[in-house]
Amino acid sequence: MANIRKEMEGLVLEEKLIFDRSRPGKKAYSLPKSDVPETPLNEMLPEGLLRDTIQDFPEVSEVDAVRHFTRLSTWNYGVDSGFYPLGSCTMKYNPKVNENMSRLPGFAQTHPYQGDDLSQGVLRLMFELSEYLGEIGGMHSVTLAPAAGAHGELTGMSIIRAHHERAGNPRSKVIVPDSAHGTNPATTATAGYAPIEIKSNERGCTDPRAVEALMDEQVAGIMLTNPNTLGLFEENIVEIARIVHSKGGLVYCDGANLNAVMGVARFGDLGVDVMHFNLHKTFATPHGGGGPGAGPVGVVEKLAPFLPIPTVEKNDNGYYLNYDRPLSIGQIIGFAGNFGVMIKAYCWIRSLGPDGIAAATKNAVLNANYILARLKGHYHLPFDRVCKHECVFSDAYQLKHGVTTMDIAKRLMDYGMHPPTNYFPLIVKDAIMIEPTESEDKASIDNYIDAMIAIANEAQADPDLVKSAPHKTKLSRLDEVQAARKPVLRWKKED
Amino acid sequence: MRRYIPNTDADREAMLKEIGASSVEALFADIPSDELLGRPLGLPASLSEPDLVALMKQLAAQNASADDLTYLLGAGCYSHYIPSVIDHVLTRSEFYTAYTPYQPELSQGTLQVMFEFQTMICQLTGMDVTNASMYDCSTAVAEAAMMAGRILRKRSKILICRTAHPEYRAVTKGYLARIGMDYEEVGFDTDGRIDRAELAGKLDDSVAGVIVQSPNFFGVIEEIAIVADAAHEAGALLIDAISEPLSLGILKPPGEQGADIVVGQAQSLGIPMSFGGPHLGFFACRQKFMRQMPGRLSGRTVDHDGRPGFVMTLATREQHIRRARATSNICTNHQLCALAAAVYMTLMGKEGMRELASLNLLKADYAKKQLAQRGMQPLFTGPTFNEFPVGLPRPAASVNEALLEKKIVGGLPLNRFYPEFDEKAMLVCFTEFSSAEAIDTFCEEVTR
Numbered sequence: 001m002a003n004i005r006k007e008m009e010g011l012v013l014e015e016k017l018i019f020d021r022s023r024p025g026k027k028a029y030s031l032p033k034s035d036v037p038e039t040p041l042n043e044m045l046p047e048g049l050l051r052d053t054i055q056d057f058p059e060v061s062e063v064d065a066v067r068h069f070t071r072l073s074t075w076n077y078g079v080d081s082g083f084y085p086l087g088s089c090t091m092k093y094n095p096k097v098n099e100n101m102s103r104l105p106g107f108a109q110t111h112p113y114q115g116d117d118l119s120q121g122v123l124r125l126m127f128e129l130s131e132y133l134g135e136i137g138g139m140h141s142v143t144l145a146p147a148a149g150a151h152g153e154l155t156g157m158s159i160i161r162a163h164h165e166r167a168g169n170p171r172s173k174v175i176v177p178d179s180a181h182g183t184n185p186a187t188t189a190t191a192g193y194a195p196i197e198i199k200s201n202e203r204g205c206t207d208p209r210a211v212e213a214l215m216d217e218q219v220a221g222i223m224l225t226n227p228n229t230l231g232l233f234e235e236n237i238v239e240i241a242r243i244v245h246s247k248g249g250l251v252y253c254d255g256a257n258l259n260a261v262m263g264v265a266r267f268g269d270l271g272v273d274v275m276h277f278n279l280h281k282t283f284a285t286p287h288g289g290g291g292p293g294a295g296p297v298g299v300v301e302k303l304a305p306f307l308p309i310p311t312v313e314k315n316d317n318g319y320y321l322n323y324d325r326p327l328s329i330g331q332i333i334g335f336a337g338n339f340g341v342m343i344k345a346y347c348w349i350r351s352l353g354p355d356g357i358a359a360a361t362k363n364a365v366l367n368a369n370y371i372l373a374r375l376k377g378h379y380h381l382p383f384d385r386v387c388k389h390e391c392v393f394s395d396a397y398q399l400k401h402g403v404t405t406m407d408i409a410k411r412l413m414d415y416g417m418h419p420p421t422n423y424f425p426l427i428v429k430d431a432i433m434i435e436p437t438e439s440e441d442k443a444s445i446d447n448y449i450d451a452m453i454a455i456a457n458e459a460q461a462d463p464d465l466v467k468s469a470p471h472k473t474k475l476s477r478l479d480e481v482q483a484a485r486k487p488v489l490r491w492k493k494e495d
Numbered sequence: 496m497r498r499y500i501p502n503t504d505a506d507r508e509a510m511l512k513e514i515g516a517s518s519v520e521a522l523f524a525d526i527p528s529d530e531l532l533g534r535p536l537g538l539p540a541s542l543s544e545p546d547l548v549a550l551m552k553q554l555a556a557q558n559a560s561a562d563d564l565t566y567l568l569g570a571g572c573y574s575h576y577i578p579s580v581i582d583h584v585l586t587r588s589e590f591y592t593a594y595t596p597y598q599p600e601l602s603q604g605t606l607q608v609m610f611e612f613q614t615m616i617c618q619l620t621g622m623d624v625t626n627a628s629m630y631d632c633s634t635a636v637a638e639a640a641m642m643a644g645r646i647l648r649k650r651s652k653i654l655i656c657r658t659a660h661p662e663y664r665a666v667t668k669g670y671l672a673r674i675g676m677d678y679e680e681v682g683f684d685t686d687g688r689i690d691r692a693e694l695a696g697k698l699d700d701s702v703a704g705v706i707v708q709s710p711n712f713f714g715v716i717e718e719i720a721i722v723a724d725a726a727h728e729a730g731a732l733l734i735d736a737i738s739e740p741l742s743l744g745i746l747k748p749p750g751e752q753g754a755d756i757v758v759g760q761a762q763s764l765g766i767p768m769s770f771g772g773p774h775l776g777f778f779a780c781r782q783k784f785m786r787q788m789p790g791r792l793s794g795r796t797v798d799h800d801g802r803p804g805f806v807m808t809l810a811t812r813e814q815h816i817r818r819a820r821a822t823s824n825i826c827t828n829h830q831l832c833a834l835a836a837a838v839y840m841t842l843m844g845k846e847g848m849r850e851l852a853s854l855n856l857l858k859a860d861y862a863k864k865q866l867a868q869r870g871m872q873p874l875f876t877g878p879t880f881n882e883f884p885v886g887l888p889r890p891a892a893s894v895n896e897a898l899l900e901k902k903i904v905g906g907l908p909l910n911r912f913y914p915e916f917d918e919k920a921m922l923v924c925f926t927e928f929s930s931a932e933a934i935d936t937f938c939e940e941v942t943r
Contacts, residue, residue: 028844028847034854045856050745054618054744058840059846075603077589081588086597093499097544101551103582114558114566119559121558150814182816182818190674263532264526270530287827288829288831289590289594289831290596290627290827292772330666337771338772338773340770350542351499363500442502443506478796483795483806484810489610489625489792489795490613
């Protein structure tokens with residue numbers, strides 16, 4: 001067995017809730033003295049509007065606060081801690097300079113209503129970023145407003161609805177493959193459509209004949225993910241788009257997996273009408289433990305009038321926010337979206353350039369195929385063909401010894417590594433979905449593969465060791481059933 | 496670009512050999528050749544880090560910023576001091592480079608922060624449960640309206656006061672239209688509060704929820720209990736939106752006044768204005784509505800050995816489990832902003848929230864008095880927190896031009912959103928950054 005570099009031993013800090021550090025009289029704030037005449041509170045506001053003190057709010061010193069949150073951070077694992085091959089999440093490295101740039105006061109301390117004249121740098125960045133994304137996706141126009149991938153999906157489906165409404169019939173259904181992310185059917189419903197699920201074929205792809213059988217004048221369109229969630233390129237996408245278009249439908253492409261094709265192929269060239277970009281996946285902005293992200297949406301020319309307001313445009317006087325767009329679906333979030341996230345994506349695109357972006361894609365795909373090649377003897381591979389940016393295995397071999405996908409995931413933690421995505425996509429029973437991204441080199445990937453192989457061996461030789469993992473994390477396996485049965489969602493003093 | 500892509504040529508060669516592929520390009524053979532781009536992307540060439548920094552500084556320099564100007568501009572986005580500690584915590588990369596805490600054993604830091612954030616928002620609002628975060632207040636209002644429709648299935652109408660932020664209303668209207676719910680606005684009275692007579696006239700058994708904002712867009716503090724009673728009498732839910740949560744340092748929380756759902760924008764709690772995003776939405780409700788909430792929740796549990804810990808819970812509400820029948824399509828939310836708010840609330844604490852809120856109120860009160868001395872009154876008689884609209888002797892836009900010369904970014908011309916006001920109405924906001932000198936300058940300039 002290879003000599004696996006175990007990436008975790010040792011130091012585990014204990015830390016209770018912040019409320020346990022609280023002591024009356026402690027302070028962590030520092031406010032300027034008032035330079036205006038004092039007036040008693042009850043002369044400024046009626047007593048009836050005022051509250052008592054905020055019951056049980058923390059009272060700590062600055063040192064307490066810093067120690068508390070620093071200690072909590074050590075219980076987390078991030079991309080900076082090590083390899084994080086969470087399938088479909090594109091956990092690539094988040095460049096540090098981008099963090100610094102987003103914090104420049106000329107960006108961070110700007111107000112959304114300060115006016116176009118006072119925001120030319122902000123608006124130029126937004127204008128150029130939307131042009132770059134349009135070029136990358138092969139889209140005519142791009143809105144940067146959506147705050148996340150699912151929010152981009154809702155924006156895109158609302159545009160599709162607006163298009164059909166204008167044509168006289170909003171239609172009622174949307175085709176969604178069974179391999180889709182949960183956000184796709186959820187978004188479909190939120191946009192006022194009924195999703196119709198379509199089964200993937202034996203090659204793991206969407207079958208054009210199945211689309212043809214479902215497609216009629218009540219179907220608003222199809223939501224595809226390409227490459228799909230098996231990490232496989234939807235090889236019939238052009239044919240599918242032709243079928244959907246022939247009945248007046250539109251093609252939406254979920255850009256969650258754009259890291260597989262960026263700089264190599266463009267959705268706009270494949271018949272896609274609407275797509276979203278995940279800046280927090282493909283464009284290297286950090287996930288933040290669950291956001292903030294940004295989910296810009298690109299559309300073909302005929303759908304551009306429906307983009308949400310405001311759009312960023314340019315005329316002889318410079319850049320401006322345009323709210324005067326009569327066919328727009330309207331506003332989908334307050335202000336103009338997650339500008340702070342846009343800055344980081346802009347920096348990433350400018351740092352990589354066209355060659356770097358294509359190189360990122362190619363290395364991501366190479367890394368995934370290397371994992372596929374080295375692990376396929378050790379883990380069941382339901383679709384044995386060249387993959388794109390991620391590969392999907394299952395626990396079928398290990399299950400013979402009673403070891404599940406969940407057990408394998410937890411055991412990886414003992415090697416100091418983050419597990420892959422588990423139990424998704426739903427069309428593979430007990431899926432193990434590995435996405436390495438371009439941020440890893442061969443040595444890092446080899447170490448991970450060696451750990452996966454070691455676990456496959458452990459599953460045979462000592463299944464209980466795997467089934468009872470993790471052993472080295474601060475906590476062992478958490479009881480999710482108890483959490484859901486008797487939800488405790490906040491601290492209370494009497495606890 | 497090499498610095499972010501660590502494979503060497505030798506790595507690539509060895510990997511291709513293992514795969515059995517002749518080239519990296521061969522791995523794209525599943526894409527029909529006529530579907531390949533076949534040319535480099537038309538993007539600017541790669542920049543070195545120093546060149547990038549120079550470019551970004553140049554772009555940043557083209558914007559006005561609160562770094563060197565005093566902002567009297569609020570309207571849902573506020574210029575407050577952000578304690579240094581916050582960014583030091585946010586840049587702990589164990590926090591900001593982590594994903595959603597799907598693997599609780601490797602995410603106890605994020606999960607405990609979520610739990611503490613949920614607790615502090617409950618304490619601040621007086622509500623029972625809070626989720627981990629929403630994108631912003633506008634989408635949180637929209638989700639709250641849809642949630643009211645789920646709770647009261649036979650009712651399909653939402654009433655929203657025109658004193659709610661115009662953008663919250665615009666977003667909510669769009670969300671509701673797509674799922675076939677009705678949206679109707681209720682006007683305001685001379686005190687700047689929701690018109691209660693109009694509300695009473697519009698309340699019937701088709702109304703699922705009534706949405707008020709307090710302090711509202713005019714800065715006026717609504718009498719939530721009265722609106723809540725009216726809503727409840729008609730069998731509807733009361734949803735309160737808060738765009739300036741600092742006000743809860745001194746104002747009676749909506750949870751004590753009968754609100755069923757409370758949503759808000761927590762940008763004031765340690766999050767930079769950043770041209771309007773990313774900010775932070777929060778979402779709180781009564782215990783009995785917990786299972787209808789959108790978004791993530793952190794819950795306490797124990798591990799296999801009985802030690803306390805946290806997991807994401809009640810996930811059967813969410814899209815990755817419930818798919819088309821989920822309570823919302825939200826997935827990625829604004830967790831890192833929630834961390835900022837949690838650190839902010841921890842630092843300010845019980846006393847700091849009260850002191851800072853009082854200081855904001857005091858500054859606004861001083862401005863009101865100074866304006867009154869010059870014959871200018873707030874447009875409404877209702878009590879306000881740190882902002883209010885005032886009728887100026889001359890157009891707000893020209894006042895703002897003059898103020899800029901004095902290094903002050905003035906308030907919002909109100910007729911941008913409310914055409915019934917003339918161009919002399921301005922919504923002005925005063926925070927701890929508004930010095931007496933800046934306030935005096937403002938008052939002098941408007942009468943000049």
